[in-house]
Amino acid sequence: xxxxxxKILKEKGAQPTDLELEVAKALFDIEVSPxxxxxxxxxxxxxxxxxxxxxxxxxxxVVHVPFKAWKSVKKIQGRLIRELEKKFNKKHVVFxxxxxxxxxxxxxxxxxxxxxxxxxxxxxxSILEDVVAPSTIVGKRTRISVDGSKLLKVFLDPKxxxxxxxxxxxxxxSAVYKKLTTKDAHFSFGEE
Numbered sequence: 770x771x772x773x774x775x776k777i778l779k780e781k782g783a784q785p786t787d788l789e790l791e792v793a794k795a796l797f798d799i800e801v802s803p804x805x806x807x808x809x810x811x812x813x814x815x816x817x818x819x820x821x822x823x824x825x826x827x828x829x830x831v832v833h834v835p836f837k838a839w840k841s842v843k844k845i846q847g848r849l850i851r852e853l854e855k856k857f858n859k860k861h862v863v864f865x866x867x868x869x870x871x872x873x874x875x876x877x878x879x880x881x882x883x884x885x886x887x888x889x890x891x892x893x894x895s896i897l898e899d900v901v902a903p904s905t906i907v908g909k910r911t912r913i914s915v916d917g918s919k920l921l922k923v924f925l926d927p928k929x930x931x932x933x934x935x936x937x938x939x940x941x942x943s944a945v946y947k948k949l950t951t952k953d954a955h956f957s958f959g960e961e
Contacts, residue, residue: 773797778815778835792819792832795856799849807848813841814849817867821860824944829861831945839866847903861941865899865949868892893950897923900946901956904929920953927959 776793777785785793793816800811818833830853834842842849842864853862871880871887885891898906901923908924929935939956946954 776815778817778838786819788821788830789816789819792816792830792853795853798856799852805852807845807852810841810845811849814838814845822945822948824861824941827861827941829863829941829945830857831863831865831948833865833867836866836868842866843902850903861938863900863941863945864902865896865945868895893952896949897946897954900942900949901925904935907959918953920955923954923956925956925958930958 773790773794773796774785776796777789779785796811796814796816799805800808802808805811815835815838816832817835820831820833822829822831832853846864850862850864854860869887870889870892871883873883886895904925906923907926910922910924912920912922914920925935936958942956943954946952
């Protein structure tokens with residue numbers, strides 16, 4: 770358990786929850802498993818937060834990864850999701866990078882300008898790509914209804930429809946994106 774604790778990156782003094790310890794133990798088990806083909810890549814994977822989210826009739830596990838470790842997670846994300854879904858009783862697993870947003874008044878904070886990847890729009894776009902991974906986004910439409918509410922329609926690659934029960938994960942993607950960004954989104958395959 771001591772080695773599994775090293776997989777969790779928390780602020781000083783913060784204690785990990787039971788769920789975070791469970792996810793860290795699962796990652797450590799994958800790392801030390803002799804039959805795992807991704808064990809070398811899992812060494813670089815850290816988590817900073819894990820939470821359960823209620824989605825219609827299932828529970829989704831959202832794992833937040835530090836942005837510095839995101840590059841190594843992205844390489845093995847599809848296989849890592851499959852392994853964790855096996856270990857967590859077929860829960861839908863979603864990996865999201867922990868990104869920092871900066872407000873428009875960066876001059877007050879001592880910076881000359883705000884980096885483009887730290888804007889609200891850019892962070893929300895990146896979260897959207899993180900949530901739907903390992904599938905890819907082929908199109909997006911924003912639908913504005915008469916009452917002024919916005920609905921983001923996201924079209925995923927139709928080639929990914931058959932693999933890894935992606936059809937059943939669409940509701941999970943929508944709920945996780947709504948929780949993280951407070952924006953409504955509808956996910957489907959191909960142009961409709």
